[in-house]
Amino acid sequence: MINTKVLVADDDPNVCEIIRLFFSKQQIDLVVANDGKQALELVEKEIPDLIVLDVMMPHMDGFEACREIRKKWDTPIIMLTAKDEEFDRVLGLELGADDYVTKPFSPRELVARIRAILRRTQPREKQEEDTAKVLTFDRLMIDIEKREVLAADEKISFRPKEFDLLVHMAKSPGTVFSREQLLEQIWGFDYFGDARTIDVHVKKIRQRLQVLPYECIHTVWGIGYKFGVDEA
Secondary structure, eight states: OTTEEEEEEOSOHHHHHHHHHHHHHTTEEEEEESSHHHHHHHHHHHOOSEEEEESSOSSSOHHHHHHHHHTTOOOOEEEEEETTOHHHHHHHHHTTOSEEEEESOOHHHHHHHHHHHHHHHSOOSOOOOOSOSEEEETTEEEETTTTEEEETTEEEOOOHHHHHHHHHHHTSTTOOEEHHHHIIIIIOTTOOSOTHHHHHHHHHHHHHTTTSSSOSEEEETTTEEEEOSSOO
8 A cells, every 4th residue: 555645535633633543554645635625626636546535524515526526537436424324325326436434434444445446446457368359239339448338329438337347247248147246346355335336337337328229238136137238
């Protein structure tokens, strides 16, 4: 974690101080914002490797800050949410957050999640070799090397994990994947989130591919999802 810079946006000075003390032992550079607006300014100025956003902040809450950050940056985001507030967790994921931690939390858990996310998002020197660099289906083309998707002659933008999930399933049309398998294969075995993460990302993929006259990812009730372009 040497030379890792993390931006933490939280209006509670006690929380920030506890995080600062623990981060210093982990060789993590900490940048602190007191509200969402300041977080936006510091993202552009400091260019952090990861952002931690508290949901409840003055001037601009964590949800709005997450939404604004995602308009310009793909920096990994962890949301700090109230305990047992499922709505907050789901909304954060839908706005583009990569993970969430419920309050109260231990600094050790937060660092573990930061480590896990950075391992997943850091570029790999070499991905497993693929025989096909471009996957082509009826009115759908996925260029794995360029990370581009063309649907019904329209270029569609995907967030990194959405693209990875689509490619993983498209490589094996007809194969049924459980949510747990997809979490492990795309997010990694040490991911702390739950299966709802897959549902949120599948929903986003379906929305982005609405230009097609068919659905690509099909729900297999009680199990998970599969890819196929020739199904009703």
